[in-house]
Amino acid sequence: MRYTQFADDEVARALGTIGVDSIESLFSLIPEALRFRGSLNIPSGLSEPELLEDATTLTARNRDCDQLVCFLGAGAYDHFIPTVVDALSGQTEFLTAYTPYQAEASQGILQLFYEFQTMICMLTGMDVANASLYEVGSAAAEAVLMAKGITRRREVIVAESVHPDTRRVLDTYLHSQDMEILAVPAPDGVVDERALSGALGDSTAAVLLQTPNLFGCIERLDRIVPVVHDCGALAVVSTDPIACGVLKPPGAFDVDIVVGEGQALGIPLQYGGPYLGLLAGREKFLRKMPGRVVGSTKDTEGRRGFCLALQTREQHIKRERATSNICTNQGLMAVRAAVYMAAMGRRGITEVATQCLDKAHYAAARIAELDGYELCFSAPFFKEFAVRTSRGVGAALAACRDRGILGGVPLARFDERWSDRFLVAVTERRSKVQIDNLVAALDSV
Template identity: 40%
Template sequence: MPYTPHTQNEIKQMLDVIGLEEESQLFDQVPSNLRVSTLNIEDGVDEFTAFEKFKELSSKNVTDKVMFLGGGYYDHIVPSAVDALSGRSEFYTAYTPYQAEASQGTLQVLYEYQSLVCKLTGMDVSNASMYDGATALAESALMAVRISKRNKILVDGGVNPTYIKVVQTYLKFREIEVEVIDLNGVESNLESVLEKIDGSIAGYLFQSPNFFGSVSDFASIIEKLHENKALAVMSAYPISLGILKEPGSMGVDIVSADGQCLGNYLAFGGPSFGMIATKDAYIRDLPGRIIGRTLDKDGKEMFVLTMQAREQHIRRHRATSNICSNQNLLALRSTIFMSLVGREGLVELATSNHSKAEYLKEKLSSMEGVEILNESPTFNEFVIKTPGTATDVIEQMSANGFYAGINLGNIYEGLENAILVSVTEKRTKKQMDEFVKVLGEVI
């Protein structure tokens, strides 16, 4: 969007209206010792010089390497129509739609978003998005505590480590116990989980596929949770639901996810948006905004923010969440993406991710010195162990044009030689064959 500065004359007119002499008087309420007298900014330049400066800075970005990084953010295709439609001014400049009479377009899009999320997850209700996948999972944990009226949460060690830290941070000051269950290698330790489920547990947080790409069967876990009146809380990878069983049919009570993979770019790690869906019975414990459809006094269809007593702007001390930072624009992009791709397209997209990852996994498993650490089936990520340290291998692969994956040695003890490799539909056979060739030379 172009920058349109005010002229000095316009600034004077605005100051005259509010009875001030200088702009600095707008900040009189700020103590003088907290104000700066000057800004360390160079003299201004004309528009074209500024444009050349930004081109020079942007040229420093590395954009020619082939991406095999994942771990929660993925290099998926974004159809051009997503950019074209989401860039319309009525969407791009819209704020939170508190005034329904002026926000019917945005409200309808978010209503459709909620409907699509329910279709995707097999759940009954969804909110209009959260801040990101990590905070969505943390809010889901708080939901489990409110619903069960218990104060202990079990977290599977296969959950994204960043998500685990956010959950721990959220629950730390609420006198809620959080126990992270150790993994069996890079797999969920299902036997250990079963042993720990009892009548004191509010819920069990797990991720499928887990952070290492492994897909496990949680049916026995979910059954025992329900026997003990505890909740099954799943962090999902939306694209994988094109071929994996939907959470609703598994008996999951609350589903959260990160929506970056649904029509949003990597964008240097953000922004993204979070998703939460749940069962009808828990709708009043669902944080964030819910868009409802109703009729106006003339009998015409209209959309509104509903059940707002859950939100911090109505009763802050009784709200289900005091963040509620929904990401309208990014949720809109995901709505366009899901509408364009459709049911069959999502199946095709997920199948492409899985089959391409299996191709690369098979090629790497046959290489001397390379070991695949996943014992369970995987979706589009898997862990390889190399003879040299992950740090050395990743640096050498980068020098040869590849972002080889995530260095697990930076996150977990004992995995200094392990790399998490991700494959999306964007990776070609030629790129994967070259990846194998270069890795063989590196190790």
């Protein structure tokens, strides 16, 4: 059978050693009435060529982002992934390692996570970061629970410019908690600051914002964060780590907890996952942070080494008193992001971010010149922007798709009131020619 390595005579030898005459007898504790007799309704096993054929048949029914030109975003972006990211993260010492509980046998990946944490701090401008969470939605929910624990307050204010998936995941998590969610509108593409001020109060644990937000617009953290702090609440900000290459990072605005989707850091689109939840915070919140954290320490001979730190916060010690049940990180995705950040470095990340900014603005200006198309908002934006059209979103995007272009994400997907709008994301991977083709396609309907 595939992947098992017992030869028939070895089965017999093993059974002899155990002192039983059949494998079947090893299942004797399972009562006969509960046994599954028969064959699972799953096809017989495939040989390797057959398996690859099956996979190829399935992939032939997909059109991927190498075959199409991708202007889709809304939380997942088609950035360039340097070859070294695949090559180095694909090393099977990383791929097939377990969680590094045995520190002496895991120094490589522990050091890597320590470096990852450091680079996330460098990008976001925060004091400390964990070794990653699942993805941005659950990371935001964990951050809000963390804020609840810190402030002992029971309300969270969420801007409607936060990605709807993040908001829905937060809804699910908080449904089981004694916590209320207040939504603040974002009619002009950024959160309504006056409404936000009005919603803040003595029971506000946290304000959850996203910048650049769902619409690609940049929230005014410089004005908002002081107001949040004035009422004793925490500012929790979801960000795009790539934006930190050119925009002032959240840490520069005195934000308390930063979360983010790390997919843009060298992780393939993979139809939505696995991605990489980022979480960083102030030094004083370190012991309240959920998830794995790696620390630097000394061995018995005084040498530098790394191990999982602060495990007392974790479920396997605290159990019933736990405030998070996370007991893994997204290990391999953190490896990818670490290699990406290290490969890009200071100059590369700035270049990627700057090209996203420039190309998105070029695309926005060209599209806004077309009859029947206009930008929805005037707020500053980074690599993504919302377009309103009188020509019909469906027809416009279908025209793009006919030319091999994924022209944008219809905003009606998130809110039916937005049926005349779509989002366009432009990464550094897009060329001027591709953008011009998008514009021509949009103009063809």
